[in-house]
Amino acid sequence: MxxxxxxxxxxxxxxxxxxxxxxxxxxxxxxxxxxxxxxxxxxxxxxxxxxxxxxxxxxxxxxxxxxxxxxxxxxxxxxxxxxxxxxxxxxxxxxxxxxxxxxxxxxxxxxxxxxxxxxxxxxxxxxxxxxxxxxxxxxxxxxxxxxxxxxxxxxxxxxxxxxxxxxxxxxxxxxxxxxxTPEFFSQFGKAVAQGIRDKADIQLQQQNFIVRLFGQFVINAIQSRFETIFKEEQSKLQNSTQTQFSDFDRERQAALHNSVENLYEIYGSQLADYITKEDAIALLDSKYQEVTQNAExxxxxxxxxxxxxxxxxxxxxxxxxxxxxxxxxxxxxxxxxxxxxxxxxxxxxxxxxxxxxxxxxxxxxxxxxxxxxxxxxxxxxxxxxxxxxxxxxxxSPKEMKILTRLANHNAENAMDIARQESNRNHFLRQDPKTVSAISIYEKQKESENLYVGAKIQFNPEWQFSAIFGHQQQDGSYKLTNAKSKTKLVNTTLRYDAKQWWLGSSVQISIADYDSQRTIKLGGVSHTHQGKSSGSSMLASLFGGYAWDWENHTLSSTLDMTYSLDKIDPFAERGMKATSLAFDEQSHRQFKTGLGLEYRYKIANFQPYLSARWVNEWLHKDQTLRVGLNGSKFNVLLDPEDHSWFDLQAGIQWQAQSLPLQIYASLTQEVGRTHSLAKTKANLGIQYQF
CATH class of the missing domain: 3.40.50.1110 (SGNH hydrolase)
Structure with a gap:
């Protein structure tokens, strides 16, 4: 086998x-x-x-x-x-x-x-x-x-x-x-023989007694002979080849037609008095179509x-x-x-x-x-x-986990960028009563994202920022691929003291998803296309404390984020027997991040290294309701990672003669199994007005 x-x-x-x-x-x-x-x-x-x-x-x-x-x-x-x-x-x-x-x-x-x-x-x-x-x-x-x-x-x-x-x-x-089934076709052949007999019998009943008596012997012989001929024709199907559905019907109908043709070669003169060959074939075709439709x-x-x-x-x-x-x-x-x-x-x-x-x-x-x-x-x-x-x-439905994974990945990335962008203010302070324009480009595996926004510095302590983002992220999980396009807005309010800071952030995003789920049946691949939309909502608190000596700064950070990701219901397009429909996916997470960062100030540059331990606390099982052929069932989705480390190296530069900052960073995730992109590179620019 x-x-x-x-x-x-x-x-x-x-x-x-x-x-x-x-x-x-x-x-x-x-x-x-x-x-x-x-x-x-x-x-x-x-x-x-x-x-x-x-x-x-x-x-x-x-x-x-x-x-x-x-x-x-x-x-x-x-x-x-x-x-x-x-x-x-x-x-x-x-x-x-x-x-x-x-x-x-x-x-x-x-x-x-x-x-x-x-x-x-x-x-x-x-x-x-x-x-x-x-x-x-x-x-x-x-x-x-x-x-x-x-x-x-x-x-x-x-x-x-x-x-x-x-x-x-x-x-x-x-x-x-x-x-x-061949059994059904065999029984249909017997029914055809009976049908030819019944048709001839109707004609025979209109004749006199002697003709009817002789005719019955002929009709019995014809019925028996047709069944024998049909079996022979059906046996020939053993050596035939079919490549499509039309071949299936064509071969069967050919066997029936050949049986009638052969029957009339033997009993044509006797049958002609009761039913013509053309009428017999027409009767056969109509009966086959009728029985086919009835069975379906x-x-x-x-x-x-x-x-x-x-x-x-x-x-x-x-x-x-x-x-x-x-x-x-x-x-x-x-x-x-x-x-x-x-x-x-x-x-x-x-x-x-x-x-x-x-x-x-x-x-x-x-x-x-x-x-x-x-x-x-x-x-x-x-x-x-x-x-x-x-x-x-x-x-296979478990692979649709990729959609909430994409939603969470995109929302998490944007929140990290917004928090880091806000925290830059503690190390390179924006002047009071000014507005800074910011732009960040992010590159990671199968993704290019762009964020633009503004920071408003009300006084030395209080700052408000708003960031708008556009993300394009591809991802895959086993045999399922997905693409996402996300638009988001993040607002952050922070307070800076001399050595510590505290901030809060709210983020909302909407996304469109294209999925491609592939299965294999007997080695044959079948692909199913799906389109859906979704949203993510996040709320975060964060803070930190910094120790300064000479040109060195060591800071500890803490952040807490609650997120809710939703994927709207959708149905796939593909082979009908294997295409699925999915109910709404909803995924809640509560994450904390505990970090440590070291900075060194040299001239207009601030290179830095940071490590952040992330932990997800809810650990809730995620189920997905799946529809197939009129009924529904639940599947238990694979769990996400519970904890990992984010390691980051970056540099920040402040121009001497212009209120301009340029910064770049490289982030690596460690200990995260289900990440869509473990390495991320960011390049940002800020100009103060």
């Missing part, structure tokens, strides 16, 4: 944080229960291919075992939500979701495990089959609507059971459209109804868009290592609940390039994509 690069890399880094998996489901999740149907997979060169939950368990650094073998995978092949949708429910009650959940609860819940509830495909197949038997469309629609609500109610009921026992998060993929509508209706009911229960529901994922695989198969989306690795194999052997064994290495393992179940590459889909959906 071929693993994606993401799977390999995440496997290495996640083993230290192993998480168990609890699964409720059907054959898509059944890895082999005792005395029941075999795993819906196949063996290649003697090695059985894994299902998505086995692959996911490895990504999470754990293992998964069937419940009848002492594990927590309660999935059973043939699983259904409603007992009425399976004749086997009386013989094997474990195929019912209700029984699976009850069995799990009886053994005690594991609140730290990842819970997956994925069932309904067999229910859809049963519902469609029953709906077709209804006499008219009104009865069909009524039956489908009633069945959809019953499935939704049962799903919600079982989810409610889990929430009452302390389980607050569940991965609940949507029900995939059975239209895509029924699947959408069932999934939407289920989503609505489970949302009423509440909690964190990860509603994966499995149906959308299948469409992506059909639209771009080669990227995922698939070459055939209409055939199957085991042409004669499917899950047989009365046969406990493997589906099939093959030595054909090309089997893995088939989208389907058998007539109803996906192959190993699709399971690999599904495992990545679950893992990235749970973990």
């Amino acid at each position: 071929k693993k994606s690069p993401l799977a390999l890399s995440l496997l290495l880094c996640s083993s230290a944080f192993a998480q168990d998996i609890v699964v409720f489901g059907d054959s898509l999740s059944d890895i082999g229960q005792n005395n029941w149907g075999h795993k819906a997979s196949y063996s290649i060169n003697g090695k059985s291919n894994p299902l998505y939950n086995e692959l996911l368990a490895k990504l999470l650094g754990s293992n998964i075992t069937a419940s009848t073998k002492g594990g927590k995978n309660y999935a059973y092949s043939g699983g259904v939500l409603l007992a009425t949708n399976s004749a086997r429910s009386s013989r094997q009650p474990n195929i019912l979701l209700d029984t699976q959940v009850d069995n799990y609860l009886a053994h005690g819940v594991d609140p730290n495990a990842l819970h997956i509830m994925w069932m309904g495909g067999n229910d859809i197949a049963a519902i469609l089959q029953t709906a077709i038997s209804k006499e008219n469309q009104a009865e069909q629609l009524a039956y489908i609507l009633t069945s959809a609500q019953q499935l939704a109610d049962e799903n919600a009921k079982q989810w409610k059971k889990l929430t009452t026992k302390g389980i607050n998060t569940v991965v609940m993929p949507t029900i995939p459209n059975v239209l895509y 509508q029924v699947t959408a209706l069932l999934n939407t109804t289920i989503t609505k009911e489970i949302n009423h229960v509440g909690g964190n529901v990860v509603r994966l868009d499995t149906n959308g994922l299948f469409k992506e695989l059909l639209s771009n198969p080669a990227a995922y290592g698939l070459s055939n989306t209409v055939g199957m690795a085991c042409p004669d194999g499917t899950v047989n609940l009365d046969d406990f052997t493997h589906s099939c064994d093959t030595t054909d290495n090309s089997s893995d390039s088939m989208m389907f393992a058998d007539s109803f179940h996906p192959n190993v590459l699709v399971h690999n994509v599904m495992a990545d889909y679950i893992f990235t959906t749970l973990n």
